[in-house]
Amino acid sequence: MPEPFLSVSELHTGYGVTEILRGVSLAVQPGEVVAVLGSNGTGKSTLNRTISGVMRSWRGAIRFDGVPIERKKPSDIVAAGLIHVPEGRRIFPNMTVRENLDLGAYRRNRTRRTPSRDRVFGIFPRLAERQSQQAGTLSGGEQQMLAIGRGLMADPRLLILDEPSLGLSPLLVEELFALIRTIAAQGIALLLVEQNVAQSLEVAQRGYVLDNGRVVLEGSADAIGNDPNLKRTYLGM
Amino acid sequence: MVSSVILVPALLNGLMTGAVYALVALGLTLIYGVLHIINFAHGALLTAALFAAFFANKLLGIDPYVAALFLAPLFFGIGYALQRFVIGPAAHGEDRNILLVTLGLAVMIENALLYAFRADTRTINLSYAFDVVEIGNSFLAVPRVVAFGVVVAIAALLWFAMRWTDTGKAIRAVAKEKLGAELSGINVAHIYAVTFGLGTACLAVTACLLIPTYYINPHAGNAFVLIAFTIVVLGGMGSVAGAMLGGLFVGVVESFSGLYLGESLGQIGIFVMFILVLLFRPSGLFGERA
Incomplete structure (x- = not known):
């Protein structure tokens, strides 16, 4: 199997002495749409910020297009084609x-x-x-x-969308996800970080569920959507 | 009531003085607006620039106005390097550290100048230092008229650069939305250093405009920076137009209080007005509401 386009392995980071990510690993293939799900405070935004270089990783590796990027400046990561559209x-x-x-x-x-x-x-x-x-x-x-x-x-060759639907009306969320499909259809790989589970899994091919700084569930979008543990345990529903 | 024969020259002279204050304040407010720090080394850097302009004239015979053409880029480089390689790395992202680092730099620069040149006050002699031009009924010193023109030109240039160049837009982007700028591929450390360099270059030009009529010693810059601080607050922290208007305004206030209260009390007017503004318009005369 070829090396993934974006690979995060055993990533640890946090603020001060508080560890937020406790060994996160995930991968995105070229042109793939991957959803990262999880309730508030599970480390989703921290993961994005570490990938885009705004936050430093404590341990672990991040590779984009075959190149290690975990020590690079945000501006160089942007120049490489990995773009993070931040929350807010x-x-x-x-x-x-x-x-x-x-x-x-x-x-x-x-x-x-x-x-x-x-x-x-x-x-x-x-x-x-x-x-x-x-x-x-x-x-x-x-x-x-x-x-x-x-x-x-x-x-971008890979676009990270961090909570794009946050604060939008249901009608606008519909519109937004249609636009996300349009972008994905242009061949841009997407890492879609969302609280909106159902719609994210409809767009994504694969997904990861984060809880307490760890990946607790991963697999195809269908498999995650049907997993009985998903709603009950990790999304607090 | 004092007649217009005295008032008009007082107004014009106030504007001339104010323009030089404005340029010092412009550098300070630029750095504050983008880096969100108060640069305590501003006065010491102005003093260093005054010495540079002084020795360029004394040792090399270079006219201060010509010296500005190479001292401005030189001090841009010094400011850039200070921020990029000293202040930025030493701060570790903590604003209170930056405050202390710039304060430490100020102490170091002033004492180095004191050690090298002692506390003597120096001046240079230029043939045109006492030339005057007559505008209406007012006689204005040529170096002050030149200073006014140069400051207005620099402010206009800076304003255009901020609006129309990529670097100017990047500076404004970093000032308002640092994370958004960083994720757009703007190298924030570089923009911080460019801004600090621009602020320092303003001081080099100020020094060249001051030296024909002003004395220097290792503390000469501080008098200006104290007034510049009040201008930055008056004009609204971080506002370039506010620094310009505030500087001119303060110059006029100083000139009129000198006229009515006596020359030695001229600066009291500035600080009385400063306290009034803090009481009644804390966001500054021209500043945006927080």
Whole structure:
């Protein structure tokens, strides 16, 4: 079996002396959509932050496209094509939609911006309409689309979406998951970190369930969805 | 009531002084706005720049205005290196450490200057230092008019750079949303250092504008930085336009209080106004509401 596109093995990290991740291992194949599930406070965001280099790992290895990245700077990880769209959107509120998008392509050649922007506008027509609007004045759903659009501007080969549906109305969540399918159909590998279990497992091919900093369940999306332990034990339902 | 024959020159002179204050404050507010730290080494770096401009003239015979052209890039480099290789790594991500590191740097720079040059006060002699131009009924010292023009040009340049260049946009992005910037591929350590370098370059230019009419000693920079701190607070912490307007405003206040209270009490007006602003508009005269 070839080496996975993204592999995380026995990852440990935390804040101060508090260990949050206690040996997490997972893998994403090229073009694959993988869901990471788990209730609040199980280490999902910590995992993402460690993969994207914002947090340092204590122990364990992270490899992307055959290269170890656990000691690299976030900006170099972005340049390698691994993009993390963070929880809470983290857009630049004082800049226009267009400036936000262009900053997403900060590490790339200027000439690539227009085609990338056109591609993003193709997926999110509403962003095209609001190009010159201040990002801080967008609705929550539009801000989430902008955050994903900014991530796409970097021409990702793997996109980490951290809680994209958080705070959106059910109707917008439907729309968002349709857009996630569109992105996946373009061949971009996705690591989808969500609390929205049912819809995530519909989009994903495989999934992992985190609890207390460990992977407690992994397998195909169907298998996880049908696992009797899933709802009862790990998602607190 | 004092007639306009005195008021207009006082206003113009106040604006000229204020422009130089504004440039010191611009560097301070830029660093505060992006790194969210108060740079206690600002005064010591200004003093170092004054010495650099002084010796460029004394030893090499270079006119201060010409010296600005190479001292600005030199001090940009010094500021960049200080932040990237000293302050940043020493801080380990803790803001209170940064505070202490910049304070420590200030003590080191001042004492090194004191050791090397002693506490003597020095001046340079330039042929044009006492030239004046007549504007309306006002006679204005040429070096002060030059300083005003240069500061306005620099502020305009900086404003355009912040709006239209990639690096400027990256600086604004880091200032408002550091994590979002980092995950967009912006190297935050580099942007921090560039910002610190820009703030330090402002001091190099300030020094070259001051040296034709000002004295230097190893503590000369501190007087300006104290006023610059009040400007940064008046203008709204982190606001570039606020620093500019605040600087001009403070210059005028100082000039008018000098006129009404006597020259030696001129600076009292600044601090009285500062206390009033803190009481009634704590977010600054031009600052955004928190």
